[in-house]
Amino acid sequence: MAKISKTNRPSVIKDLKSNDEAFALKAIEKIKKGGDASYINDVLEALSATTELGIENAISQLLFDLKDKEAVEELVNHWSNPAFTEIRVLILSACWQSGIDLSHRLPDFVTVATAGTYMECLEVLTVIENWEAISDQEVLENETIRLKAFLSESDTPENDEMIFSIVEELEKFVVQ
Known part of the structure; x- marks a missing residue:
């Protein structure tokens, strides 16, 4: 897995949060292949803000497929954030689906x-x-x-x- 470089990170985050399905799905794929726990907050922000069902589904699947302990710990750290109240059920579901x-x-x-x-x-x-x-x-x-x-x-x-x-x-x- 090729890690996302520090120079590419802002571009990936911008695409993730763009609400343009084509850009967001490419960003989600990049995060899936080369992201780490430091992307969790941005992923949750994008999930909370999106109005596109395709983006919502892709981000949900990304979270459900998490197997990295550090990333799942980040989910737990973020569920008390008032900005994520609307997606807390999904965050909890990702915690048990991780198997961690x-x-x-x-x-x-x-x-x-x-x-x-x-x-x-x-x-x-x-x-x-x-x-x-x-x-x-x-x-x-x-x-x-x-x-x-x-x-x-x-x-x-x-x-x-x-x-x-x-x-x-x-x-x-x-x-x-």
Whole structure:
């Protein structure tokens, strides 16, 4: 894979954000072949701004195909950005589709589940269901307590069942 040179980067980003499908699709292909985690913010900005379905689909597929741990960590770092609220479900979906273990980011996922929409809760549950273990038992215990406390005071009944399912899933990771 040929990395995108520093001199070509501005041109690739400009094309990515152009909303011209031909230019954007070429830029997406270049990023797919030679990009790195530093492109995540630009990719998410382009996804948020585009009005073209073809561009949206191509960027979504790029995110769903991520296998680089650093790039997926960048996704997690960006989902709390208010500019990306409209695409947070897609970001969460990309996290679980990557297959990369993000169990060390459990507090971030719990925050999304307790503050998010029903679909965001569903994506968080899906991510957690695909984990094999959670190594930090103290974090696991604290986040389970946090979710139970949330349930006891919840005013979002549409999310409560999903949060309860997340708690059940987390309890499977407790080491006796």
